[in-house]
Amino acid sequence: MDIAFIGLGKLGFPCAVACALKGHTVHGFDLDTALVDGYRRGEVTPFEPGLPEQYETCKARMHYCRTLDEAVSKADYVFVSVPTPHAPMHDGSFPYDGVARNFDNSIIERALVEVGRAIRNHAGDGRFRTVLVISTTTPGTMVNELGPATVRAAGRPIGDGWTMVYNPFFIGQSTVVRDFLNPEFVLLGVPQDEDGLVADNGRGEALARELYGTLHAQPVCPMTWTEAECVKLCYNTYLGLKVVFANTVMELAHKLPGVNCDVVNATLKLAKDRLVSPKYMDGGMADGGPCHGRDQMAMSYVAQKVGLTFNVFDLINHGRDAQTGWLADLIQRHAKGRPVVLLGMAFKPGTNQTQGSPAILLANILRNRGVEPVLHDPVIRPKAEFPHGPAIYFISTRWEQYKDFAFRPGDTVIDPWRMVTSVPAGVELVRVGGGDATDTAATDDASVLARTEAKPVGHLRAAS
Numbered sequence: 057m058d059i060a061f062i063g064l065g066k067l068g069f070p071c072a073v074a075c076a077l078k079g080h081t082v083h084g085f086d087l088d089t090a091l092v093d094g095y096r097r098g099e100v101t102p103f104e105p106g107l108p109e110q111y112e113t114c115k116a117r118m119h120y121c122r123t124l125d126e127a128v129s130k131a132d133y134v135f136v137s138v139p140t141p142h143a144p145m146h147d148g149s150f151p152y153d154g155v156a157r158n159f160d161n162s163i164i165e166r167a168l169v170e171v172g173r174a175i176r177n178h179a180g181d182g183r184f185r186t187v188l189v190i191s192t193t194t195p196g197t198m199v200n201e202l203g204p205a206t207v208r209a210a211g212r213p214i215g216d217g218w219t220m221v222y223n224p225f226f227i228g229q230s231t232v233v234r235d236f237l238n239p240e241f242v243l244l245g246v247p248q249d250e251d252g253l254v255a256d257n258g259r260g261e262a263l264a265r266e267l268y269g270t271l272h273a274q275p276v277c278p279m280t281w282t283e284a285e286c287v288k289l290c291y292n293t294y295l296g297l298k299v300v301f302a303n304t305v306m307e308l309a310h311k312l313p314g315v316n317c318d319v320v321n322a323t324l325k326l327a328k329d330r331l332v333s334p335k336y337m338d339g340g341m342a343d344g345g346p347c348h349g350r351d352q353m354a355m356s357y358v359a360q361k362v363g364l365t366f367n368v369f370d371l372i373n374h375g376r377d378a379q380t381g382w383l384a385d386l387i388q389r390h391a392k393g394r395p396v397v398l399l400g401m402a403f404k405p406g407t408n409q410t411q412g413s414p415a416i417l418l419a420n421i422l423r424n425r426g427v428e429p430v431l432h433d434p435v436i437r438p439k440a441e442f443p444h445g446p447a448i449y450f451i452s453t454r455w456e457q458y459k460d461f462a463f464r465p466g467d468t469v470i471d472p473w474r475m476v477t478s479v480p481a482g483v484e485l486v487r488v489g490g491g492d493a494t495d496t497a498a499t500d501d502a503s504v505l506a507r508t509e510a511k512p513v514g515h516l517r518a519a520s
């Protein structure tokens with residue numbers, strides 16, 4: 057296959073080498089002519105053990121183009137791997153000043169506009185081009201900024217001779233070739249039009265699968281552009297969260313006599329059922345039960361007592377309250393005068409325990425705001441009396457039987473577990489975080505932020 061690489065830096069060059077190692081023809085372009093001249097002479101700039109030797113074996117399949125247009129003209133696939141930097145003061149090398157900042161997208165936008173122009177210039181040459189954006193962008197950037205800018209420059213909608221896939225990598229510095237050829241999974245963010253239909257009729261996904269099928273047999277995960285942006289950044293930031301926690305244990309051990317952090321962390325790592333596992337990663341109600349909430353509170357006390365620099369436990373306490381408070385907001389915004397029913401009181405299904413239950417926390421938050429909810433639970437309070445008229449039902453405990461609850465026209469169901477898949481006609485279903493919420497209440501948070509930050513854009517199908 058003919059593959060263009062726009063940006064031949066620490067990521068782009070080793071990935072290009074990996075493609076050439078697999079027998080593909082690479083057409084590389086980088087604005088940095090000195091860098092490219094070095095590659096031409098056989099000098100491998102990115103530091104990566106084994107890369108010079110690998111390059112030596114596949115150099116004949118790596119071609120360097122004088123212009124971006126030339127690279128795009130020769131390729132079926134166009135990888136774009138240019139920087140999306142922060143100013144040096146905000147890349148993690150200096151203390152965080154408390155002001156959160158987005159990446160600078162100007163470089164990637166300029167590169168993609170040029171890619172779009174090249175697509176326009178070579179339209180009708182018989183090639184269908186798949187642009188694969190690797191650079192890291194924040195959720196909403198592709199759909200609000202980069203996609204529309206590229207469509208405008210290409211002068212034709214996605215699906216008409218070309219398509220665009222957001223394809224971030226999970227790659228460690230200096231092990232790029234190995235990680236690119238042996239990934240945990242491949243993310244394919246595919247374009248959607250405003251109706252939620254795949255704008256290229258699945259062509260981008262099919263072509264990307266074809267390409268990756270020549271590189272390895274690892275799983276491919278198709279999703280929307282914005283979901284792929286979320287996965288990329290949630291992956292990296294989750295690692296940061298783990299490190300903060302491990303370092304909390306280290307500092308705690310340093311301040312508590314007789315504790316070695318390696319003993320504690322090594323033992324925690326043995327907990328493969330719940331700690332180092334996919335469990336507790338679904339999103340729903342807050343963590344709770346007779347142990348967790350109170351343990352977090354107690355550890356927050358220990359942290360204060362020994363003077364931990366950063367009290368992560370306190371953060372968990374506040375996070376638990378804030379996230380439950382947000383669910384209460386959601387209920388109140390939908391209630392519109394209707395009574396509120398909480399379905400479930402136990403802290404988890406299969407128990408009658410309510411101590412530390414997030415359902416009870418939610419009930420208490422609502423009560424503090426003057427809303428007295430009806431509480432039902434199939435074990436604890438099965439005979440609770442439901443309102444006679446339309447009501448708002450919130451599934452506060454993930455009991456299976458609530459899936460088939462007899463909701464009636466005029467009711468609203470708020471489901472933070474996304475367990476209810478269908479409701480009778482006339483019932484509004486809000487699947488919290490399910491990506492299919494139709495209510496403005498659910499979208500007036502993050503996604504509106506993304507929309508208001510964005511430049512006005514046209515419909516991806518109807519681009520001029």
Ligand SMILES: NC(=O)c1ccc[n+]([C@@H]2O[C@H](COP(=O)([O-])OP(=O)(O)OC[C@H]3O[C@@H](n4cnc5c(N)ncnc54)[C@H](O)[C@@H]3O)[C@@H](O)[C@H]2O)c1
Nearest residue numbers: 063064065066067068086087088137138139140167191192
């Ligand atoms: N390095 C990694 O392991 C890694 C891993 C995952 C994601 N990423 C992301 O990939 C992107 C690129 O990272 P990197 O580490 O390779 O950056 P880098 O700075 O090492 O390389 C980027 C290259 O792009 C070139 N460039 C800039 N504008 C260009 C244009 N218009 N046309 C052609 N070339 C252009 C630059 O000259 C540079 O050589 C970033 O968004 C980064 O966050 C990097």
